[in-house]
Amino acid sequence: MAKLPILEFPDERLRTKAAPVETVDDEVRQLVDDMLETMYDAPGIGLAASQVDAHRRVIVIDVSDDQSAPLVLINPEYTPLDDEREPMQEGCLSIPEYYAEVPRALRVGLKALGRDGQPYELEAEGLLAHCIQHEYDHLEGVLFVDYLSPLKRDRVMKKMQKRHRAAQPA
Ligand code: NI
Numbered sequence: 573m574a575k576l577p578i579l580e581f582p583d584e585r586l587r588t589k590a591a592p593v594e595t596v597d598d599e600v601r602q603l604v605d606d607m608l609e610t611m612y613d614a615p616g617i618g619l620a621a622s623q624v625d626a627h628r629r630v631i632v633i634d635v636s637d638d639q640s641a642p643l644v645l646i647n648p649e650y651t652p653l654d655d656e657r658e659p660m661q662e663g664c665l666s667i668p669e670y671y672a673e674v675p676r677a678l679r680v681g682l683k684a685l686g687r688d689g690q691p692y693e694l695e696a697e698g699l700l701a702h703c704i705q706h707e708y709d710h711l712e713g714v715l716f717v718d719y720l721s722p723l724k725r726d727r728v729m730k731k732m733q734k735r736h737r738a739a740q741p742a
Contacts, residue, residue, distance in 0.1 A: 573609040576624040581667045581732050587713040590620075590627045592647050596689030600630065604644050604687050607632045612639050616665045618703045620710030623666050631684075631707040635699045643700075648684035648711075650704055652677035653695065660702045662716045668735070670728055674716050676705045 579586050593600055603626055611619040611632055621630040631645040657675035664670075679697040682704055686692055696704055706716060717725045 573605045575613050576606050576610045576626075578610065578614070578619075578623050578665050579625055580736070581664075581715060581717065582729055583666075585625055585627075586622060586666055586710070586715060588622060588627045589713050590622050590629045590711040592629050593685070596646055596685055596687070600628070600646065601687060603628070603630055604632060604646075608634075608642055611665070614665050615639075617699075618707045619665060620707045622710045622713070629711050631704075631711070633700070633703050633707060635703055644684075644687040645682070645704070645707070646685040646687075646689075648682060648704070648708060650680040650682045650708060653679040653681055660699070662702065662706055664706070664716055666710075667715065667717060667728065667732065670717075670731065672716065672720055672724070674702075674706075674719050676702045680704055 603621060607619050607621065607624060610624060617635050618631065618633040621628050629647045631648060633643040633645065634641050654677050656678055658678050659673040659675045661671050662674045678701060679695060680701045681695050683693050717728050
């Protein structure tokens, strides 16, 4: 396995719409394994392939306390099971050290392929439901800061640009 570099906002590559996976082969399984390692190392609770510049419809999630429940979502589709939206604090490995409340469906029904290429379905609520919606957005080129006011988004942009300048060698 290998740790992959994570793209950071406002990198335009994060705006790429990801393409469906046609066959879950060794190459896709390698991507899944590398993404899990990258997410656990960060550490984070979710990572979309878009964030590691691999524009395929692949997501990994683990909302457990001890990195014991990896969930692999290939070609995921979800349906909100509630009309109600609940705000929850979100962060993103592509927007480090920034958190904001985003309203999302409380419960979703998910259909996806697993790492073995087999289809599965599940119903998710709470943190997992939020996480699925957040990561799915990445596959569409959408970031959680897109839900904020232009003023707030502008502030995040400036903060990130400052961070990137500081990271550059003099
Ligand atoms: Ni994210």
